Amino acid sequence: MTTSHSQQLTTLPSRRSSRGLGVTVLHTDFNAPDPARHPAGLAFVPIHETLPGEATSPDSNILTKLLALNAACDAPFRHALASLLRARHRDDDVACAVVDGQCFAAMRAAGELGVPVLALRTDSAAAFRKMLAIPRLRDAGYIPIKGNKKEKLDEPVPEFEPLRVRDLIRVEGSDTDEICGFITSVADAVRATVSGVVLNTFEAVEASELSKLQSELSLPAFAVGPLHLLSSSSSSSQAPAAAEQSLHEPDRGCLPWLDGHPPRSVLYVSLGSLACVDRVLFDEMAWGLARSGVPFLWVVRPGSITGVGDDDAEAPPPLPEGFEEETRARGRIVKWAPQREVLAHQAIGPFWTHCGWNSTLESMCEGVPMLVQPCFGDQMVTARLSIITACA
Incomplete structure (x- = not known):
């Protein structure tokens, strides 16, 4: 997972721990969190995965990394969670697992082990909705694929105005079938095993998108952001450098x-x-x-x-x-x-x-205007909506 994902997966447990809930963080050995940089009371358990080169290589695109991470962490996560369940007393059951919303293998594993799952999405509600719609939009001919005429990239996308075709989630170096396959795996895992979706966003900017997402998934969508503000407040007793991991x-x-x-x-x-x-x-x-x-x-x-x-x-x-x-x-x-x-x-x-969602939230919270240059994934959606909001 990326640094932003790992930070947010430990920010939420920190808040829960402060309210008297026991929290165990299952994490990869790669980019492992430092317990000393988090509040006391959290238990950290590595899953001891073995990552292939494409999962960490700077030359791999984000889709290649995510697919490699899911494949490599499936069995280690399942084993670590099963061991945790066996070690628990009957009156100390695991209430739920909060899982990175890109880790479809971990969501499936937790569900199969009988643990309720909350999927943590670190993109916006708008971007997640558009991501889930990609296979359907591909079938309707709106996804840029080989043979599409360039002028179609500027056509509006029905149901998702003001987005244009060029704004839809894509990854350079990956074909449409690969992208749709990954999205289908995520969507299937969410619909089959998840009890709710937790999003790093807030009602003031995405009330409409949150409502539509809940309706489309038939699942509650919890807006708990901006999480970086929670992280900053929970780290107020630490040195400034400790508040931000990278x-x-x-x-x-x-x-x-x-x-x-x-x-x-x-x-x-x-x-x-x-x-x-x-x-x-x-x-x-x-x-x-x-x-x-x-x-x-x-x-x-x-x-x-x-x-x-x-x-x-x-x-x-x-x-x-x-x-x-x-x-x-x-x-x-x-x-x-x-x-x-x-x-x-x-x-x-x-x-x-680049209009990554974390950078966008941080900029919004400080009132800093943005010059947007999206590169991949959800960034095109965020950039378009940021422009429309600024001009409204």
Whole structure:
């Protein structure tokens, strides 16, 4: 699972633990949570999975990663949960399992072991609804596949206006059958085993979508977000760096650098922890920043450019020749930033974002306007709806 998913799967148990419920967190060895960074009272149990290379390679697209993770974690998760059930006393039953909503194998396993399941979705209610509709829209001819004319990409999607065909969930490098197969596995697991869906969203922005989702699934949909605000409050006694977990170490030196700038003067640029662009688009971003004339803070993480080999996995991609000389006085480039603190800083003006749902929520909560550049998955849906909301 991604860092954002693992954070949210431990944020909810932290809140439940504070209300007197016993909580055990089953987690992968890869990107394992650090118990010291979470409130006392949570039990952490690794499932001891063995991940294939495509599950962790920066060259694998997100769909390949998710399919590999589901296959690799199926048996280990099932074994760990069965062992936990056997160790419980009769008066200490497992009330429910909160499972990452992309992990259809884990949802199935929990259901087959007789444990009620809540699926945690870390995308928006709107994006989840559109995702579930992909197979039906494919059959109706609305999904971009080989042979589709380009002009059809700008056609509105019936029942989902203002979305266009180009906004529907897709993954570069994956064909329509692969995407629909994954979505069908998720949908089948939700409908067959899940007692409710938990979403990192809130009624003020998605009341209509939540209502439609509940009706279409015949399941309750619980809006419990924004979860990053719950996480921040539960971590208030810890050091600021502990409130935000990441696969990359944040460069906190960017915060005093921001202190030296006037309010709302700095453009913050980050495409998140997974999104990648090709070399041509990366260079266009770089020269756009260089010629904008505004101060900027740009996150250029390792693996930001598609096609970079494993030998370069730990280093950020090289910048265009001459870029640093032209921008040295105005810009700062970091491998990773403490994003919540950056977005809350008074010096930040707009946020150039890939429109991942977590970044979108964090930006909304801080009142930061967004310049959107979606890359894959649910990001196109979020970007379109963000534009429509901003223009309303």
